[in-house]
Amino acid sequence: MTKRPIPAAVLALALAGCVQPSGPEAPSRGDFSADLVVRDQPGPPPGPQDACWQADIRPAVIETVTDQILIQPEGRAADGSVIPAVYGSESRQRIVEDRSTIWFRAPCPADMTVEFIATLQRALKARGFYLLPLTGVMDAPTRDAIRRFQSSRGLNSDHLSLVAARDLGLVAADPSRL
Secondary structure, eight states, rough: OOOOOOOHHHHHHHTTTTSSOOOOOOOOOOOGGGGGGEEESOOOOOOOTTEEEEEEEEEOOEEEEEEEEEOOOOOOOOOOEEEEEEEEEEEEEEEEEEOOOEEEEEOOOOOOOOOHHHHHHHHHTTTTTOOOOOOOOOOOOHHHHHHHHHTTTOOOOSSSOHHHHHTTTSSSOGGOOO
16 A cells, blocks of 8 residues: 655645634623713713713612621530530621712713614614614613613613713724724
8 A cells, every 4th residue: 555645735724724813803892891980079070072971870789798606505404415506697788889970971862863772772682682673762671771781891871881882883983992
């Protein structure tokens, strides 16, 4: 039996499967929490003159800790039998994070047209967050879909943020942030 040499084209194809393809990469999921502003003063943060802001409440985070406390230790009865220990529960709560008002940039109210909202619903539907027919109305199912989309990226709000609108392809990207 004679050995035949492996053709160079077959060898090149086999080795090409071992190389990482170079080319454009899919965009990574953004973290929307980076654009949140917490303010002690009332009103939106200072910013660009044409910017629109949305406020939302971040609820307090409360932690409940329950401890088992020894009320009576184990003992022995007169006949030598064991009297089991008696335990009780003690619970206490503490505030881990205070309630606060967060601000974030949002599409301006004048931009929230029927067409824009229908496009928003279409973009959320394409990503599996909105399952109803497109209505162009900012209703409870649309707000729920916005919340679910944004909360997976660090913003738990049913108000559309400008960063989410950009991520969904609804508004142009800010060239200063690219």
